[in-house]
Every structure is written in C-alpha cells, then in structure tokens.
Amino acid sequence: MLVSEAALEDVHEDVHKTQPWNNPDAVPYIRFENVTKKFGDFYAVDDVSLDVYRHELFALLGGSGCGKTTLLRMLAGFEEPTSGKIYIDGVDMAGVPAYERPTNMMFQSYALFPHMSVEQNVAFGLVQDGVSRSEIKQQVAEMLGLVQMTKFAKRKPHQLSGGQRQRVALARSLIKRPKVLLLDEPLGALDKKLREQTQFELVNIQEKVGTTFVMVTHDQEEAMTMASRIAVMNEGVINQTGTPFELYEYPNSRYTANFLGQVNLIEGVLVDDDEKYAVIKSDEAGCDIYIDHAVQGHQGMTFWVALRPERLRITKEEPKETKYNCLSGKVEEIGYLGGISTYHVRLASGKRIKVTEPNSTRQIEPRYTWEDTVWVSWEAGAASVLSK
C-alpha cells in the first residue's frame, strides 16, 4: 500500500517537533558558541559549541573533573566564560548576573537554606520577585503538591531525609518557572534504589511542567534513562552529542563507546574497501572482520572495531562460516548474574573478549565451563568501526 503524501508530511512534522535537532530550521533555545573557560592556565572547558532545544531534557555526561559543572555554572551565571558566547532564547547572556537570568539551578548539595522551613525555601524565589502573598501561598502549595512534600511544609531542612531534600530543592528551583532548569548531579546524593525511582519521577515532572532541563551527571545509565539527548564530555571538550540510541549504536570514538555501556575494541587495518562493504584485517582477532557498509578511510589505515558483548554469539561448535567475523578462544572467566551470564574469552593473540548471553531457558548445569574452547561470532551489521 502506498503511503499518502500528507501522511508522510505529518510524520515529518511530528519528527521535527519531537526531535528538533533533526530539523534544520529549528531555533536552538540554548546556544554555546565556542565557549572556553580557563582557571589560570587550566582549560576547564575548551571551545565548546552546543545547541539545546526547547523542552529537551539534555544531559552533560562525563567523568569527574571533565568540566560539566563549569559549563553548567556558566549557563547559570556563576562563572563568566573566558571567551565565547552563551545565548538563552536568543539573548546574549554576557554580563547578565545570575539573579537576572531566566535559569534556575538545582545544586548538587541541594543548598537548602538551613534556617528556613521547606515552605520558606520554596517561596524564596517568588519573594525576591515581589509576588503577592496570596499568590505565593497558592504557588508554593501547588509546587509542594507536585513534588509530594505538602506534609512537610513546616519542617526545616535538617529534619528531612536525603530524598525529601532533593524534592524540596527541585520545587524551589521550579517555582519561578525558569526557561531552563539546571540540575547538577541531581540524584548524586541518593542511594541506588531511591535514585532509580527518582529518575522516572524527575522525567515525569519535566514532562508535566515542560521546562527545558539541562542536567549534569557522571552516571551513564542515569543519562540514558532520562535524557532526550546526551553530550559526552572529556577533558573540557564535547566528544559527541546525540540521543542515547545514537550514542550507543553509533559511537564516534572509542571514548564514547567505552563510556556508554560495555564494548570490545579490536584493533585492525583496513585491507579491502568498497562502496558496500569493507574488510579489516586484525592480528588481535586472528581473523578478518567483514563490515557491511563502507568505511571512511584509506587502505592500510588503523581502525578499531567496536563490538557490544550482547551482540556476540558464543558456541561450542565451530560455526559453518569461519572466514569472517569468527573468533576462537578459551573461556577464562564466567560471571553468572542470574538473568544473564558473562564470559571472558581469551583469544590466541592474548586479547580478551567479553560476551554476555541471556539465560532465557533454565539449564541443568552451566553451558560452558572454564578452559572450554568456544567460538565467538556476530552479524556483519553488529560492529561499529571507529577511527579514533
């Protein structure tokens, strides 16, 4: 059946609305233009350009000390960029002090005012704007309802648990209806279980209020669960920006591939190169690797083939086709996690390959044991080829 033109248009429009980054005409809501921040001689943020669109939940992801907080603080107005420009909703933020910016921040330490009650904390922003008392009262009640803290309105911060403080901090930063809400490791101070639960709550609240969120985190799972898009940072530089899907499936570098999820990286040299396929010869792997798409590069160039452990097949029998994409080695370590098992397979070259396999049926005894000789293989489409 043919799809009508109009329907296709609709789909396009929909995509442009939900994925403004794919729409060349969309105007970014927040824009970093070649922003650099130096502390002394040290580049904390180095020539970062970045667009964030309206209603996004955007995550800055990276290891500790890579400059995420600094980037966020420049957006909030606590630090001035050494060079470069920052725009929010089209307005240049240079020289605009923190107290006049259309952003609000949720601090990593929550930074609740210890001498004020929950209510007073949440009301603080509105009081600064000279909003009328009745209005404040109503909005505070509404906000406390949103974060389910109505019962605790009269308490002081030190009488609250970590999770409750986090909610108060969120309510306090949302009450002024900022154009952008900045969250610095919003769940960093919570324990694992509470964190997972709160991730979804935060996303729900974001959807309800529709504010643009920019969030800093070092936890890739958290970023993947929550964010519409993620920027992966390393040493002050943004490595790659994209949706969780894009970053996981199409990493542009070994750094990104490693940072999001687990990956096997096999080094090799490009030996055959065509419009439809490529072949990489790898001494590490002990076999040739067949790629089902073209590779940007010339013959003889070094590449890394990225293979996710869950995309690999492990068998005791030698597969029929062993010319390409088939490694053989000995099982060196077994990790039984219940739902899945992980195997470390040592190849003849000494390279270790990690494979995960779902335990989808109940076994009488483990399928493989130490020192078993096994074969590891994969579909040609499963591999990504990385040049850096």
Added chain:
Amino acid sequence: MSSEKPTLKQRFDRWMIKHGRVLVIGIPYLWLFLFFLVPFLIVLKISFSMAEYAQPPYTSLFSWIEEGVTITLNFGNYLFLLSDSLYATAYLNSIRIAAISTVITLLIGYPMAYGIARAQGSMRSVLLMLVILPFWTSFLIRVYAWIGILDREGLINAFLLWTGIISEPLIMRQTEFAVYVGIVYTYLPFMILPLYSTLEKMDISLVEAALDLGCKPWQAFAKVTLPLSMPGILAGSLLVFIPAVGEFVIPELLGGPNTLMIGRTLWNEFFANRDWPIASAVAIAMLIFLVVPIMWFQHIQTKQEEGQQ
C-alpha cells in the same frame, strides 16, 4: 516606561550593585589602614627625632627654614640602642624566654590537644570548653593568681615549710622561672586550640593504616601524626612566641628587677623616662625582628583558610 525617571530606591539599588563591592572592601580597609598601618609609619618617623622637653616630647623632623622644608633624620636613637648593652641584653633575653616558653607550652599542649581530639563526643566538647574558658577570663587575673602561689609568703612556700622539706622560703617570684610559668600558663590555650583543630581534622584511619603497614606506635606518631599536625604546631607556636617576645605584664608582675625583657624596656622608656623617640626606636627594632614570624603566621593562616574552602 524606560524614559521614566528611576525612583530613588532604584537609583540606590543600581548604585549599590555598581559600588557595593568597593564599599564593603573599603570601609574595613580604610579603618585598618588608618589605625593599624599608619601608626607604624609614625612610630618610624618619631624614632628618627630627638627627645625634647615639650608637648609632645620630641622634635619635629620637618622644619621650615627660609623657603624650604628640611628633613633632619637623626639616627642617634638607633646608635644609642646599639651602644648600650642593656638593650641588646633585653632583646636576646626576650627571644630566649619566648622561645623556651614556646617549647614548654608545646610540650604540655600537644598531648592535651591530642587527648581532647581523641576523646568521645560530648566529652570532647566539655574538655574543649574547659580549655577555652580560662582564655576568656581576664589575662591580668590569671597572671595575678600566680603571685599568691609563687610569692615568698605564697602557697608553695607555706606548704613546703609546713612539710619541713625546706627551712627557708624559696625565691620563686621575681625570677625568670616565674616568668616561664606565667607565659606558659597564660598562653597555653593559644597553643592547644590550633593544635586541636588540625588533630581533630586528621583521619584516625591514617594512623591505623600506618600501624597496619608495620609501624610501631611511636613510628606511626613520628611519621604520620606529627607531620600532619605541623600546621597546627606552627600556628600555635607563633601565636605564643610573637606576643611573648613583647610581653610586658608577666615580667613586670612575676619577673624580678633583673628580668629584662624588651616590652618592659619599651614601657619604661615611655612611661618612666618619657623618652618617646627611644621608645619608638625600641618598637621599630622589635618589629624588624618580628616581621618574619608575623608574615609566616599570616601565610599559615591564609593557607589554612584556602585549605578549608
């Protein structure tokens, strides 16, 4: 809207945002500059003038002769300080007494600070309060308390005579010994507090790690605790040493007529001899000696603050 004249409040706000920072820095800065720094310059100036029977009792450096100003610098005061061995003795005495007292204070204060830092919860707060308490009571009265104890007719002598250990009262007050007792006694809290605050911050597991790795307890102390508490030792020692060098009350009340200390010399030059220029020269000479320890103290202070942030 924007063409309207800003209200007074708005104008004030704008002015505050623009100049508030300068104001907040400026007021304490000016005060300290005028009442702490400028006075030293005046002392320096007067140390170059000559004593005179006048009000105030010194000559002016500047004199208007015909149509010019001449400056008469008089190094006589300093030459006098150098020529009279009394001053040199007083200086050396002060430094020696201050240094020895500092060491004794450290030896008494360190184990106390350590004990307090290792005490449990509320006990620790109580002990700390007990250290601070005398620090808040009058300095003068704490020195005075020792008069009654060390005097010829004081408690110690009465006790020793009563037990028959001695038959003649010991001379303890009006000796250098009494000055040591007085300095150690009054300055002990200044030593304990910085020591305590570094020792308290120190992670006890560091010592445990050293013991675990095969150090004997005293080695662990020498190799871990002691080096880590160095900032506290230095801060405490300087807090005792610097003011002790210039101490006046303690040598005056507890020391003998022969216990020469520079603070006392300065006092006498000023109040008894009314020789302001010589007193100024004595002050400047003392300051020159103390500049290095004072700057060292400031350096430690700054480093500690930055460490906290």
Added chain:
Amino acid sequence: MSNKRSTFLLSALVFGFAFLYVPILLVIIYSFNEGKLVTVWAGFSTKWYVSLFSNDGMIDAAWNSLRIGVMSATLALALGTPAGLVMSRFGRFKGRTLFSGMIAAPLVMPEVITGLSLLLLFVTLEQMIGWPAGRGLSTITIAHTTFCAAYVAVVVQSRLSGMDISVEEAAMDLGAKPAKIFFVITLPMILPALVAGWLLSFTLSLDDLVIASFVAGPGSTTLPMKVFSSVRLGVSPEINALATLIILAVSVMIVIASAMILRSERMRSRASAGADA
C-alpha cells in the same frame, strides 16, 4: 600498647587541666577568706566583696571598661564582619595581601607596639587636625575596635569558609541581589560566629591593660589599669573577689554561648549530611 598511650594522654590531660584550673580555684577560695594573707585560712567571709563594691575608684573604672567594651565590640563587629566576608567571598582584588596582613598581624602583635603606635597616631592627628582633642574613652575605644575587628574578621572568615557557598549561590540564582543575600541568607547562617565574635571582642576589650594604658587620658582609667596598679604591690583580697566575679560571669556566658553554638553546629552538620535517606 594503646593502654600505655591512653594512660599517658589521660595523665597529660589531668595534669594540664590541673595546671590551668588550680590557680583560678585558689583565687576563688581566697576571695572568701576572712584574713588578708593567702597562706592562712581565717574563716569564711564575704567582706571583700562588700569592700570591693564600696571602692568607688574600682566601680568607676569598671563602668568605664564596660562602656568601652560594649562600644568597641559593636564597632568591631561592624568592621570585622565585612572584612571576614571580603576575605572568604570576594576572590582576588588589588591589595588583598595587605588586607589579609592587616587582619592577621593584630592577632599576634605585641601589645606594647600596638599601644605605642596608636598613641603616637593620636598625638600626631591632634597636632595636625585637632582631633582627637585629648585622650580618653574614645581613643581607647578606637584602639580596641581596631584589634578586636581583626579577631571578628578571623572568626567570621573561618565560619564562612566552613559554609557551603552554594547556599548563597542558590539565593542569587533565585533572584536575590548581593546585599539581600548577605542580610537574608549569610547573616542568619553566621549568627553564632557573630555572637562569638562580639563576646570575644567584649572580653578582649575588658581585659586589655597595655594598649589602654598608652592611649588613656586622665579620668579614663579602666578596670585592668586599676587592678594592675593595686596588684603591682602584691596580693589583694579585693582583687580576689573581683576575679571571682569575672570568672563567674565568663563561665555563665561561655556555657550559654557554647550550648548555642553546639546546637547550631548540630543543625548544620545534619543539614549537610546528604544521603541519609
């Protein structure tokens, strides 16, 4: 092994505190001695308190000292608080090193130097601009304010550096301007330090003999000056009584203040203990 150590520490503490407190206790005990001699206990009496309170010179001096103490502690607070704020929150500025030097140096400067230099300043100023006309309570107040301000600055600074700066940033983020942040957020949070700073200044001022002796004028005798002149001659039972009263007042004050500080400290540590669900 650790037993030996704790015995050592315990005896160090016992000895140390005995050293600190026995002299004070003796003064208190002998303030109630009927007789005049330290060595002889002649029976319980409060007569020295009576004679202390009928000593007009002493009462006048105490009154002077109290007035100077309140004035200079208040002024020192007004000057020292911004100074501490500048040191811990204002980052770098021209002349910062000099500023921090002028705050640290008065803490250790020998009093004879401070006293002499201030006196010479006052004399010079009087010659040049006619102010201050003569010396008295006001010059002592200025002198005390100066070194007390340094103490306040240090107390405030160390309190501020121990405080999470993001609390103030949060206020700015929510739209409060710097001056407002100071009065609504910072000030309430450092209140215990301000109380401590004021009390410290007050007692330092009340206690100072040397600086006051230099910058005092006729008729502005302070309590320490009065005490000093009578103590110079030896033990005096009236001074014992005075000492006891001072120790009593200080103890009460310290107990109240430390209870206050302890409470707020507990609140603060609980508030910053993040992840206790």
